[in-house]
Amino acid sequence: MTTKPWDLKQCIKNYSAKGIHGITIWRNVLEGQNLRDARTMLDDYNMEVVSVARGGFFPSVEEKKRQAAMDDNLWAINQAFLVRAPVLVLVCGADGRQPLEKSREQIKEGIIRILPEAKAAGVKLAIEPLHPMYAGDRSAINTLAQANQMAEEINSDFVGVAVDVYHLWWDNNLQQEILRCGKNGNLLAFHVCDWNVPTKDFLNDRGLMGDGCIDVPQIRGWVEDAGFSGYNEVEIFSHKYWATEQKEYLEKIKNAYLKFT
Amino acid sequence: MTTKPWDLKQCIKNYSAKGIHGITIWRNVLEGQNLRDARTMLDDYNMEVVSVARGGFFPSVEEKKRQAAMDDNLWAINQAFLVRAPVLVLVCGADGRQPLEKSREQIKEGIIRILPEAKAAGVKLAIEPLHPMYAGDRSAINTLAQANQMAEEINSDFVGVAVDVYHLWWDNNLQQEILRCGKNGNLLAFHVCDWNVPTKDFLNDRGLMGDGCIDVPQIRGWVEDAGFSGYNEVEIFSHKYWATEQKEYLEKIKNAYLKFT
Numbered sequence: 001m002t003t004k005p006w007d008l009k010q011c012i013k014n015y016s017a018k019g020i021h022g023i024t025i026w027r028n029v030l031e032g033q034n035l036r037d038a039r040t041m042l043d044d045y046n047m048e049v050v051s052v053a054r055g056g057f058f059p060s061v062e063e064k065k066r067q068a069a070m071d072d073n074l075w076a077i078n079q080a081f082l083v084r085a086p087v088l089v090l091v092c093g094a095d096g097r098q099p100l101e102k103s104r105e106q107i108k109e110g111i112i113r114i115l116p117e118a119k120a121a122g123v124k125l126a127i128e129p130l131h132p133m134y135a136g137d138r139s140a141i142n143t144l145a146q147a148n149q150m151a152e153e154i155n156s157d158f159v160g161v162a163v164d165v166y167h168l169w170w171d172n173n174l175q176q177e178i179l180r181c182g183k184n185g186n187l188l189a190f191h192v193c194d195w196n197v198p199t200k201d202f203l204n205d206r207g208l209m210g211d212g213c214i215d216v217p218q219i220r221g222w223v224e225d226a227g228f229s230g231y232n233e234v235e236i237f238s239h240k241y242w243a244t245e246q247k248e249y250l251e252k253i254k255n256a257y258l259k260f261t
Numbered sequence: 262m263t264t265k266p267w268d269l270k271q272c273i274k275n276y277s278a279k280g281i282h283g284i285t286i287w288r289n290v291l292e293g294q295n296l297r298d299a300r301t302m303l304d305d306y307n308m309e310v311v312s313v314a315r316g317g318f319f320p321s322v323e324e325k326k327r328q329a330a331m332d333d334n335l336w337a338i339n340q341a342f343l344v345r346a347p348v349l350v351l352v353c354g355a356d357g358r359q360p361l362e363k364s365r366e367q368i369k370e371g372i373i374r375i376l377p378e379a380k381a382a383g384v385k386l387a388i389e390p391l392h393p394m395y396a397g398d399r400s401a402i403n404t405l406a407q408a409n410q411m412a413e414e415i416n417s418d419f420v421g422v423a424v425d426v427y428h429l430w431w432d433n434n435l436q437q438e439i440l441r442c443g444k445n446g447n448l449l450a451f452h453v454c455d456w457n458v459p460t461k462d463f464l465n466d467r468g469l470m471g472d473g474c475i476d477v478p479q480i481r482g483w484v485e486d487a488g489f490s491g492y493n494e495v496e497i498f499s500h501k502y503w504a505t506e507q508k509e510y511l512e513k514i515k516n517a518y519l520k521f522t
Contacts, residue, residue, distance in 0.1 A: 096458035096474030100431065133394040135431035136458040136474045142431050170361065170396035170403055197357035197397040199463065213357030213397045 001026045001053070002236045002253070003246050008033055009041055010246075016045040018250055022231045024051045025083060027076060035082040042083065050087070050231045051126065051162075051189055052080040057093035058110030059103035059140060066106060069093070073114045081121035087188050088118070089126045089162050094140040103140035108150055111159060118158050126188040127151055128162035133202060144168055144177035151186045163223060164191035164235065166206055169214040175222045182226020190223050191235040192216050192261050204237045208252060210260035220261060232261060262287045262314070263497045263514070264507050269294060270302055271507075277306040279511055283492045285312045286344060288337060296343040303344065311348070311492045312387065312423075312450055313341040318354035319371030320364035320401060327367060330354070334375045342382035348449050349379070350387045350423050355401040364401035369411055372420060379419050387449040388412055389423035394463060405429055405438035412447045424484060425452035425496065427467055430475040436483045443487020451484050452496040453477050453522050465498045469513060471521035481522060493522060 001024075003011055008029045015023060023042075030038065030052075042049060055076040060066050080088045092107045094100065111125060118125050129147040130139035141147050147161040161181050168174050181187040194207035194214050209216050220232060234253055241249050262285075264272055269290045276284060284303075291299065291313075303310060316337040321327050341349045353368045355361065372386060379386050390408040391400035402408050408422040422442050429435050442448040455473035460466050470477050481493060495514055502510050 096456075099476060100433070131393065132431040133392065133460070136456050136460065143433075146433065170393040172361070172404075172407065195357075195397050199394070199397065202460065202463075215360060 002234055003250060004242045005246055008038055012041050012045045012047050014247060014250055016047060018254055020254070021046055022048045022050045022233070024053050024089070024233055024235070025049060025085065026053045027079060030079055030083070035079065038083055049083050049085040050233060051089050052076065052083065052085040052087070053089040054091045054128075055088045055114075055125070056090035056107075056139075059093045059095045059098070059106040061095055061097045066110070069110060070113060073110065074117050077114060077117050077121050077123050080123040085123065087124045087126050089128050089189060091128060091130065092139045092141045094135055094137055096136045100135060100140045104146070104150070107140060108154065111150075111154060115154070115156060115158060119156075124158050124160060124188055126160050126162040128164060128189075129167055131167040143171055143173070144181070145173060148177055148181050148186065151181070152184070157185075160186035160188035162189035162191065163187065163219075164193075165214050165216055165219050166191070166193050166195060166235075169195060169219065174219065178219075178222045178226050182223070182228055187223070187226055187228050188230075189233065190220070190228055190230065191233045192220070192257075193234065193236045194260075201239065204239045204242075206236045206238050208236060208241070209234075209256040216261050232257075263495055264511060265503050266507055269299055273302050273306045273308050275508060275511055277308060279515055281515070282307060283309045283311045283494070285314050285350070285494055285496070286310060286346065287314050288340060291340055291344070296340065299344055310344050310346040311494060312350050313337065313344065313346040313348070314350040315352045315389075316349045316375075316386070317351035317368075317400075320354045320356045320359070320367040322356055322358045327371070330371060331374060334371065335378050338375060338378050338382050338384050341384040346384065348385045348387050350389050350450060352389060352391065353400045353402045355396055355398055357397045361396060361401045365407070365411070368401060369415065372411075372415060376415070376417060376419060380417075385419050385421060385449055387421055387423040389425060389450075390428055392428040403428075404432055404434070405442070406434060409438055409442050409447065412442070413445070418446075421447035421449035423450035423452065424448065424480075426475050426477055426480050427452070427454050427456060427496075430456060430480065435480065439480075439483045439487050443484070443489055448484070448487055448489045449491075450494065451481075451489055451491065452494045453481070453518075454495065454497045455521075462500065465500045465503075467497045467499050469497060469502070470495075470517045477522050493518075
């Protein structure tokens with residue numbers, strides 16, 4: 001998604017040429033893509049799939065929509081299995097027509113319902129807490145404490161959390177909550193970008209590391225102290241950067257990663 | 262600010278005509294306004310000043326700016342005194358060029374420095390936690406827990422907190438934190454509006470109660486359980502509503518207040 005103008009093949013080729021050997025695949029690029037071909041391309045370039053994004057969006061006041069979410073999540077698990085992704089990231093969802101507590105209940109129920117399929121596929125489910133500015137429509141899980149709590153309640157080797165600096169940087173409990181999920185083996189993914197000051201768009205105005213006000217190296221330190229040794233994933237949604245030449249942008253990303261992460 | 266197109270006199274006249282007898286005055290409407298005349302107008306219409314908004318913006322990496330903020334806050338206290346406002350609301354500020362912890366230290370130092378003037382003027386200082394989406398530039402205090410903590414550390418009858426549903430509705434610790442500040446006498450102000458789904462602007466897309474996803478009556482209940490008996494202040498920043506005929510809008514506000522607050 002960081003290099004949204006590219007299709008999967010362009011991502012794989014260009015990342016690989018830059019010495020980047022891991023990718024999280026967003027499901028939109030898998031639409032209309034033969035998954036076996038995708039897997040062959042990934043293999044040809046020695047590209048490791050870090051995760052598939054995204055499942056989730058469990059809550060709704062409408063029973064029909066909750067059921068549709070189940071089907072969609074099972075399909076997402078299947079896609080993750082087919083591209084050999086060890087993790088499916090969950091953007092859990094929220095429905096502003098009901099209390100956040102109710103949405104959180106439905107999220108937990110949803111995860112428990114898809115868990116057998118996830119286990120069977122060998123795909124772990126990562127609960128990603130989203131910034132509180134998304135509590136109305138995108139996620140009722142808005143702090144790492146809430147995500148940790150839910151993962152611990154479900155208590156499965158196949159459920160953990162994803163830490164994204166963009167969503168969590170403001171939280172004064174972040175360090176302790178990162179240690180908490182690290183200690184119990186629940187820290188499944190780590191995403192980096194930056195928070196632009198000022199931020200102009202609710203979704204697509206993320207910054208490159210160094211552009212904004214997040215102390216990414218500090219949070220990376222906490223994540224490593226917590227025992228995390230997976231990929232540090234650059235995840236930037238940005239109208240501004242998507243509008244630029246993507247090879248040059250990838251070079252910028254690499255430099256920003258080396259300097260400010 | 263809720264009826265931004267109106268000047269102070271229009272606000273006072275129109276609010277009064279609708280049976281609204283309290284107002285928080287934003288300092289921009291006091292610019293170029295003789296404060297004695299303002300006080301006379303308020304008295305003529307039996308309008309109670311609930312608070313003056315806003316002081317704060319203490320943190321900066323630049324010493325000169327921190328000093329300028331001191332001067333501005335002393336002037337704000339003076340304005341509050343002159344219009345007989347018992348409370349000055351603080352939007353505490355943040356500087357993305359330094360860690361949030363550093364900004365919070367400077368906020369605390371700033372409040373402690375202006376506190377003697379506030380006491381002398383009989384004006385209480387209300388720390389208003391702002392939504393985490395403002396942590397980069399408008400406030401390093403983003404939860405009621407943080408505001409409560411700071412008010413308790415400063416430990417003065419002249420320092421408390423303001424609770425605004427817009428900033429805090431997403432927080433699963435909100436009820437307990439409202440009880441905490443209510444119990445120790447620190448709950449100085451209560452602001453209502455709604456969170457639009459989706460929200461399109463970081464500052465000026467607040468909803469009228471009932472427009473969005475906040476359970477305002479629930480939070481009002483917590484505030485009342487905590488012993489608060491002051492005004493429930495409608496505070497809506499909205500390009501959409503500001504563009505409408507303000508008398509009709511005031512009627513809508515009154516209806517929304519009676520129905521959804």
